[in-house]
Amino acid sequence: MPDESVKVAVRVRPFNQREKDRSAKLIIKMQGQMTSISNPEAPNEEPKSFSFDYSYWSHDGFKERSDGILEPAGGSNYSSQRRVFEDLGQGVLDNAFEGYNCSLFAYGQTGSGKSYSMVGYGQNKGIVPITCDEMFKSIDKNTDSNKRFEVTFSMLEIYNEQVRDLLSKDNPKGGLNVRQNPKLGLFYVENLKRVPVGSYAEIEKRTEQGTASRTVASTNMNATSSRAHTVVTITFDQIIKSESGSETKKSSVMNLVDLAGSERADSTGATGDRLKEGANINKSLSALGNVISALADLSMGTKKKIMVPYRDSILTKLLQNALGGNSKTIMIAALSPADINYDETLSTLRYADRAKKIKNKAVVNENPLDKLIRELKEENERLKKAMEGGGVMMQEGAGLTPEELEKMRKQMEEDIRAQLMANQAMLADNEESWNEKLAEARTETDKIDTGGADDKRKNKEPYLINLNEDPMLSGVICHFLNNGETSVGRKDASPVPNICLSGLSIQKQHAVIFNKKGVIEIESVSGSGSKTKINGLPLTGRKALCHKDRILFGSNHMYVLMNPLKPDTADNSLPKEITWEYAQKEIAQVKGFATGSAGLSKEQQIVQEQVLEILPMVSEVNAVSEELNKQKSFEVVLISAAAQEGGDVTQSQASNWTSKVTVKMKNLLNGNTWLWERGKFITRRYLIQELYQKFLDGEDVSNIPKEQDPFWEPTEDVLIGTSNLFLQSLSYCLDFMDTLNISDYKGQEEGQLKVKLEPCDNKGKPIDEEAFVDDPHELLNKPYHFKLTVETANIHKSRFSKGILVKYSVKNNGKMEEVKTPTVKNTLTPTFNHSKVISIPKLKQENLDFFESGCITLSVYGIQEDTMPDPKLLKLNTRELREATMYKELRNLTINQELRQMETMENTTANASGRRATMFGNEIASDTSHLKTEVVLLQRKYERLQQKERRMQQICEEWSKKPDGEKQFEPFYRAVSAVANSTGTRLKTRVQMLNQMLKLQKSVALPSYKDNSSSMLRLQKDSPDLQRQKTMDPSMLSKANKTSTATNGKRPSSAENNKTESSACVIQ
Ligand SMILES: Nc1ncnc2c1ncn2[C@@H]1O[C@H](COP(=O)(O)OP(=O)(O)O)[C@@H](O)[C@H]1O
Ligand SMILES: [Mg+2]
Secondary structure, X not given: OOOEEOEEXXXXXXXXXXXXXXXXXXXXXXXXXXEEEOOOOOOOOOOEEEEOOEEEEXXXXXXXXXXXXXXXXXXXXXXXXXHHHHHHHHHHHHHHHXXXXXXXXXXXXXXXXXXXXXXXXXXXEOHHHHHHHHHHHHHHHOXXXXXXXXXXXXXXXXXXXXXXXXXXXXXXXXXXXXXXXXXXXXEEEXXXXXXXXXXXXXXXXXXXXXXXXHHHHHHHOXXXXXXXXXXXXXXXXXXXXXXXXXXXXXXXEEEEEEOOOOOOOOXXXXXXXXXXXXXXXXXXXHHHHHHHHHHXXXXXXXXXXXXXXXXXXXXXXXXXXXXXXXXXXXEEEEEOOEHXXXXXXXXXXXXXXXXXXXXXXXXOOEEEXXXXXXXXXXXXXHHHHHHOOOOOXXXXXXXXXXXXXXXXXXXXXXXHHHHHHHHHHHHOOOHHHHHHHHXXXXXXXXXXXXXXXXXXXXXXXXXXXXXXXXXXXXXXXXEEOOOEEEEEEOOOOOOOOOEEXXXXXXXXXXXXXXXXXXXXXXXXXXXXXXXXXXXXXXOOOEXXXXXXXXXXXXXXXXXXXXXXXXXXXXXXXXXXXXXXXXXXXXXXXXXXXXXXXXXXXXXXXXXXXXXXXXXXXXXXXHHHHHHOOOOEEEEEEEEEHHHOOOOOXXXXXXXXXXXXXXXXXXXXXXXXXXXXXXXXXXXXXXXXXXXXXXXXXXXXXXXOOHHXXXXXXXXXXXXXXXXXXXXXXXXOOOOEEEEEEEEOOOOOEEEEEEXXXXXXXXXXXXXXXXXXXXXXXXXXXXXXXXXXXXXXXXXXXXXXXXXXXXXXXXXXXXXXXXXXXXXXXOOOOOEEEEEEEXXXXXXXXXXXXXXXHOEEEEEEEEOOOOOXXXXXXXXXXXXXXXXXXXXXXXXXXXXXXXXXXXXXXXXXXXXXXXXXXXXXXXXXXXXXXXXXXXXXXXXXXHHHHHHHHHHHXXXXXXXXXXXXXXXXXXXHHHHHHHHHOOOHHHHHHHHHHHHHHHHHHHHOOOOOOOOOHHHHHHHHHHOHHXXXXXXXXXXXXXXXXXXXXXXXXXXXOHHHHHHHHHHHHHOO
8 A cells, every 4th residue: 555645735714804804914825736825024025835735715706695605706716615525525435435544634723714614604514514414425325235334423622631522421530541552552532432323413413512512611611612622533334244144344434633723822922931831731732743743754754763752642642543644634724814814824834834745554444344353352362361460561661660660551451451341342243232322322312402403492582692712612502581580600509590600700699680571681699799791891780681782601601692572782883793702802892902903003903812812811810819719810911012121112113112912910918910921821821720620620729839839920020110211312422311201011100210321431431522423423433332320210109119120131242231220129219320331342323223213221120029918908818809909990090090181181081091091101101201302312412503603603703803814714614614514504404403392392391491592593594494394293393303214324415304304394
């Protein structure tokens, strides 16, 4: 049997609503077997091309038939579900009939269309259901009485390296065991339910059962379905009786795998986390990647001896045959078409490219039945022997400790025992026993209540239908609301509620829904603890519910009320179909996060997506904290780029500064805080889920060592806020002293920082004032030194009095250096007087550019100590502590909002816009400080120019006083030009800047400046341009400056300079 490569197909889906809303750009192209992807960041770069066995264009060019099926519109190359089935599914089916094992798996990031291809949605059924349907159609066509078929169906989920049987009600704690067949070496799941099925309808019902089970698990246990792998296995046996009466069995195992989302959870963010290793978030998926790479290397013959690491994860153990074994294997790589997914999509394409190199050896599994039986019996004898006389003896293995040997021995014994049982069961299989088992399974299948299937009732009765972040799991659970009362709560309540929920923040008696002939109301029970949200708002007391209202019970159970009796909605702008995303956006909005999509940069869009992703996780972690009484609270904070450490922010980037999604953990007892990057939080959340699961499983988790506690973190310095020190003065060799505001991540002022910037010699001795240069280019190609002194600070919040220090990073002698002031303790007004001399061995244009538009971000930190909390607080539990803090923060927030509104005189509505301002607040603060620095600098330059002017007047005066005979032009000219060092026009240009400065000073509160109106007036006469510029507003200044910065680096001629300045004026 020749080797056969894994077949690889790629498929690109249409834009989803979010992508359409923000006018996403299409980055995928397909032509024949070629698929190419272009980098949206580098439009001139050649697109990267890949070739695959199949490339399916399902992005556009389709129309919807009246029955909901999507098909190609007028000659387009759109690939429908049917088309994909015909290429891939039909092949699987044919192979199964021939007796080959087949595997089909779907790979791609969450939302890329894996489930759409595998399972499908609504009428657009995917490969798995069509294949099953066609399989039974073929079976039904069989008229040969000497041929019979046995089909079984199983469905499992691998989550967090545990196997759950999706067709079984009671899964053991820790999941089902994965065992190795001692003879074949292959792995299998012990005690997995394999249901005999005799029709497609039975498979469909079992799939629904499995999906419902996934939905319940993902909601009750707060598991994220996108992190789970779903494996459907169909065994297909054909038993053929020959004329002589002997039977042959042809068997095929079909593995249909919908893999977990391939996206990386921002690996960079978690790298620093001490608990990272413990979280096997995507262990199975990364193991799969390693197995594929090893197999690809093997088949390419590049490396000779390679261990394929199948044993590294549950998934790779179970897929051992599918990959590099006895199986015909197909992989579908699902691609997102949108620009913001470029990185993930490219990595999917690369993954697929590697997979296509894998070679398998598939053989037909066809054997005479009596031979199979004989072999099984022999095998059993052998196994029994192995178990006799004290069980398995192990040879002393290389490098194994006695404990490890003993563990392995036990494992092997268990494997053998399990295998014996399985063989015995197989030996008992025959036609009669099969028919019995099938009949039994059918009775069970009939009884399965798949809830949502009752379409007729849905037209007449109000009901709740679930929403899940995975669209595959939305609309799966349905609760009809009887006339009268429907109680919602935990199943340990008495009486048992009508709707039983479990999981976080669900109370025994949680809520009651009243239905009076279609008039629906909901009431929260036990007031204090019951957490229910209606359309994003917390429910207190009783409230009427309308058609399509969104109800969130606890932290995870999201439902939509559907009311066919009163189909009027409360809000007529609701979308036709309420999605999980819609409901989440609503909650985010109520919390004050911006969710609009117009006019956002790519980075801002990503931030928004991340906020929507992380918010539900944060509420979940808060709920776990309450339940386990961890005395911590969590909050999403957006740290603007300006407040991020080491910000090397140049002005050109300033317009698309974006915030970073971060989570703040707070110790509710002593107020200490920690900031976690998104990646770290996601890892921690995963570990927190695991911890909570242990707690639910009855383990005592109250005393876990802090090193393993995902809620614990050693105290660290807390970032009070940042100040941006702009460096323009350095371009002119001027010193600069200022008191900068310290802004926290919300843009709120936390204090002031007094700093000094002085050009100096290499020893730090300030150089004298005369070093002032009128044209920064004069500094080029010479060594340059400056001294940064952090003088004093003044911090507002008393909780930072334990100790304060300032950190910043700066490029010194060509290397980035972290600078740290000493910590000044026990004061809110520390004096640092900490200086650092920074040297540039040879000043280049890029240094000038950085002086012109860059800044040094000074991060002010407060020391935190693990102080003993107020004994009064110790009496409170986490929920009470959180409520107390929230009350306090709400009060502060309101006051701050009022202040901000007064400041900006912005006529905005409270709440939502309050926080929206926080998203960009710091940028505004930073912009202001940039402008302020500019003005101070201009003022200094102005003073210098005045000095020059006076000096020139003096020269002129001296010259005019000289007797005529001594009036030599040559020395006079040299004297004047030495002072001026510039032409008249350049002087004028400076004056124009000064004029802008004047304007600006009027609108920004600044330290006073000397009134030089008389000299200004004189200058204005020379400059008609200035008349126009008089009306220029301060915002134009930054525009004007940007325009002139753009010409930076090529030293604009005076004419050019004038042009840019005046073109800036035209903008008004
Ligand atoms: N080929 C396609 N045609 C139309 N819609 C699609 C297609 N592929 C995916 N979708 C839609 O995109 C969304 C995400 O797809 P899904 O299959 O659930 O992603 P995944 O399983 O990879 O997370 C679903 O709403 C689905 O209907
Ligand atoms: Mg899916």
